[in-house]
Amino acid sequence: MLEQVRRHCKEALDAKRLDLVYGVGNRKAGPAPRFFSTAEELDELVLAGKEPLVFTCRPSDRNVVDLVRERSPTAKLGIVARGCDERALFELAKRFQLSLDGIEIIGVACDQAQAEECRCPRPYPKNLAFGTPLDKPVDDPVLEKLQRLPLEERLAFWRYQLSKCVKCYGCRNACPMCFCKECQMEGELFVPRGAQPPEFPTFHFVQLIHLADRCIDCGECERACPMDIPLRLLKKSLRSEVRERFGYEAGVDPTTASPLGSIERGEPSHAE
Amino acid sequence: MSFEPRIVAFLCNWCSYTGADLAGTARMRYPPNVVIIRVMCSGRVSPLLVMSALKQGADAVLICGCHIGDCHYTTGNWQTEKRIPLLRKALEMLGIDPRRVRLEWVSASEGARFVELIEEYVAEIRQLGPNPLTGAQDARTSPPSL
Incomplete structure (x- = not known):
């Protein structure tokens, strides 16, 4: 090939x-x-x-x-x-x-x-x-395990994982979708300066929320992380939530706009 | 001492805040566990603000806006309606009970409904217990693995 x-x-x-x-x-x-x-x-x-x-x-x-x-x-x-x-x-x-x-x-x-x-x-x-596309999608065994954990254990898992963060901003720098000129992961409003490890879970939550309808699931954040934090799991689950709710998958189609940034058919200001 | 939940409520200026105001002027009583923050539109409530409230000690966050179709800014609450379920999913994946965030529509005439809503939500959060994000906890004591 x-x-x-x-x-x-x-x-x-x-x-x-x-x-x-x-x-x-x-x-x-x-x-x-x-x-x-x-x-x-x-x-x-x-x-x-x-x-x-x-x-x-x-x-x-x-x-x-x-x-x-x-x-x-x-x-x-x-x-x-x-x-x-x-x-x-x-x-x-x-x-x-x-x-x-x-x-x-x-x-x-x-x-x-x-x-x-x-x-x-x-x-x-x-x-x-x-090449030929794979007909069966690859499962993510780690994500499935996370989804099976009860809430308290999930919280403990993330408390531990995110406490490893050295705040190097590698996940943000490596992300092809993080293009904002001003990044709220740096802003003092949500991320207190000098806190090490960064405040749980706000620091990572900022990126997670911003990438909800943007994440293309390339796995760069996880690959860039020097502390091996499984950052992709959260983004992946939010990506599938967007798909289930709105039928939208970031990057799959070149023309469909994200439901979070657009007005859809049936919404009040939608012009036919 | 029994647990008294503290709830932060973001109310939109045009409907829900006026609804809460109606409850007040009509001398209706509702639990004092709720702290009201007036915003111009429920669409202004960023998930980051909700997380901020939870981090700073709120046991739950209630977001109220105009009913769908009634938004002063036409589409503000449509954005809220799309955004908040994603926020709840994110919280769930982090291990925080998604019931701690709730989105409701309350119009300016629904003072009585606002009172009912607060009573019901306070009871629900009282059952749920304190927010696990507050209170000091050492992350490194128990490293669970997947």
Whole structure:
């Protein structure tokens, strides 16, 4: 499959259908996101690595794709995207953080092993070009265990887990959906300055609530956490609550707006 | 001493606060366990404010707004109606009983209903006991695992 993707990208670059390809490249230090502008460079393209391609750059708080688009507005950009990458692109585009104009999404499905490693509920993109999507979603055994715990034990679990927090803001910095210029995890209103570990559970609750209808379930927060706090569990359960209540899943569809940020049919101010 | 719940109630200016006011001017009695905070719209009540109240010692938080369709700002309470169930789910996943947060619609003429609501909710929270988020607890004593 990798050879197919490489060939597709090379042909597109040679035929000037694309000016740049964005994907995961193999480096000495391991796979990392990079841009490819020539056919030779594409020999380094790989389909490994778990980090999403789409991330927010600091300190500009701009998305990496948006920054590239700004520098070369007319360039035709191909993105070798997995399910999580595409969800990030769609959701950011809906929230006016980047434009999908002039971007070709080269969708690649993850295999069973990758999906299980990421505990990914949707390991394939909508614009699927290569690979076959898994027909059975991967379960999250940890989340199921958490849901079975009685309330008091769940509270004790989080009290312990969140007390490990060193307030490094890694979860927020790694999150492709955390693009706010002013972050309430830093504001003094809800998060007292100097408290270490941060106040339970307000600090993490701020991010959880803000990401309720945004979280694309890429697992970056958990991967970034140096203290191994299972941050994804809470976001995952809120994501499925949004799906059950409103039929909305962040990033799955490029046009449907979030129910929390829009007025729906039947609501009083909805114009037919 | 028996447990007396402390409830923070966010009331919207246009309906619910006026409803509570009606209960007051009509000299209706209701339990003094409730602390009222007037907001311009129930849609202004961020989940973070609710969490703040719970952290600062409230045993429960009641949010009251205009009935659906009656919102002074047309769609404010529609947003509340979508937001609060998600908040309750988040609390549940954290291990806090979601009954500690409640959303109700109270109109300006429903003073009597407001009194009933407070009586009922205070009784419910009295059953539920104190909020586990308040009170000092050492997190590191019992590390449960999954």
